[in-house]
Amino acid sequence: MATVNYRQIILEQREELALDNTTDYVQREKKEEISTGTSLAQIITGVRRCGKSTLARMALNDLHYGYVNFDDERLGGLEATALNSLLEALYSVY
Secondary structure (H helix, E strand, C coil): CCCCCHHHHHHHHHHHHHHHCCCCCCCCHHHHHCCCCCCCCCCCCCCCCCCHHHHHHHHHCCCCCCCCCCCCHHHCCCCHHHHHHHHHHHHHHC
């Protein structure tokens, strides 16, 4: 099995995210309901393609955060033993 370069995947995803942020989005009312001043996890739910990721990016716009898109086919079949390597790559990029 080939070795997966998680750092490279995250770098490429970050570049895609930066390009995506140049698009103007419709402002969402729900943005004010997301509390970024807490250490608790915030969960955004909704049907497929309803704007959950866009809403999250809007809420986190002024904050420093890490991002991994698990829909990336290169991360398919990610096993629990690989999560530490992925997390280390995430920390090294962000």
